[in-house]
Amino acid sequence: METEHAWKGLAAIVPSPAGRSIEDLLSPRPRRQALTGFDADYSDIVDYIIRCTHRIWEEKNVGLCRSHYGRDCSIHTLAGPVTGAEAVVANTLATLAAFPDRSLIGEDVIWSEDAPGLFHTSHRIVSLMTHLGDDAFGPATLRRAQVTTIADCLVRENRIIEEWLVRDNAHLLRQLGIDPWTVARSQAETDRAEGSAGHAWRGEEIMRVLDGGGLVAHPPADHPAAGPAAMLEMAVNAARLGDASHMMSVSAEGSWPSGRKWVGRGGWIGAMNQLTAVLEASRVVIDHWAATALPHDEIAVALRWSLAGRHVRQGVYGPATGRQLLVLGVSHYRIRNGRVVEDVTVFDELAVLRQLAGGLGA
CATH class of the missing domain: 3.10.450.50 (Nuclear Transport Factor 2; Chain: A,)
Incomplete structure (x- = not known):
């Protein structure tokens, strides 16, 4: 790439x-x-x-x-x-x-x-x-x-x-x-009034992710993005969170949506599990990867990814809705000595709630 x-x-x-x-x-x-x-x-x-x-x-x-x-x-x-x-x-x-x-x-x-x-x-x-x-x-x-x-x-x-x-x-x-659920429900009402034609992209993206499409090629084995990419795929697609967490430093720190902060491998597993445990047959694809050098022999890796699955269990997003969910996310990792020491992951949880409220063509 x-x-x-x-x-x-x-x-x-x-x-x-x-x-x-x-x-x-x-x-x-x-x-x-x-x-x-x-x-x-x-x-x-x-x-x-x-x-x-x-x-x-x-x-x-x-x-x-x-x-x-x-x-x-x-x-x-x-x-x-x-x-x-x-x-x-x-x-x-x-x-x-x-x-x-x-x-x-x-x-x-x-x-x-x-x-x-x-x-x-x-x-x-x-x-x-x-x-x-x-x-x-x-x-x-x-x-x-x-x-x-x-x-x-x-x-x-x-x-x-x-x-x-x-x-x-x-x-x-x-x-x-402002309560995000209140805004999400209002947005969902607008979506339903406008009809689903304008949101066909969402269904297409969900099908692409569930079919495993989108990744042009895995990062080469010697590329710093290879480890984080394999980590995400192992955690989501294989549900092997413990094995995946070995890419993390034991003292890694993370910042995820809605102000979530975590420390250590257990913290990363918890953040990932909050997102995937409420979904049935969740799948992630890596859409782009890149890496650049940082001072002090550290490396910065960016992964853009898409995740999809059916919302079938109660959890961080409330009672199960049975709706198909799409997440577009980007993760920035700081790597030292081959291990992730910092994870900054961003995705739009308001748009997640909007889908679960019945909007965006649901």
Whole structure:
């Protein structure tokens, strides 16, 4: 999938943003990576992601979305697809109307060059913001919130041509004092009123996952993503959580949706089991993988994955509904000495609840 193992050969040329100051990240520098068709002021693919995000969100130059997203780009979210640069502009303006002080802290950009000039970036962001304007969730609450987002982008010649976006929306709502189930049920009512035609994508994705499709090729055995990919597949598809957890350091720390924090192998097993134990015949497929080098001989791995199964048991999402469930997730792992020492996993639990409430074509 990668033309060159970025984690091996390009670390010194394109360093990770992890641990660097914003002043360093935004300092002008000469081109240090081949970027055919990109604006001249971007020095490398990490600089492109960090700098254009800063210009659009912190500097509020939202119109730059038109020169950084393809006219007909596809944006995939668990709540449903969005198409086109103009939709990105409109959604960004709407978010800033509700959270005008929103600032984005880029924690990492894990990337690969999947073909010459075709980059895949996985950008982990922590957003700090105050709910100062009315929005689709309701009237302004004037509350502060912090939420984690991961944006996987396919980039060619200065434009994002496809994006997969996951955000911890249920955790955001709870910080604003809004009940996620109330919002999910309201969204589900709208879905039912509009009919299922607009949500055919969900059924297609569930069938793809249950059929085991989507993975172009497993990471090579010597690639850092091979271990985490096998770990997820073993835990979900084979239900061998104990064996899978051996990829984890005994002191690993994790951050999962809705503010869940855990420590150690038992903590990871608990987080995975909360998601899969309520499902019948759950299955996960790895849709993309990448790795980049970090300081101190650590490696960052990004896995984008899709999971499906039937909700047949009571658990973290309430009583069983019998409905088919789809989850789109991204996991960022920090690896030291061959073991995962940190797991940041993000998926949209509000969109999960929306499906279980009977929305999104259920």
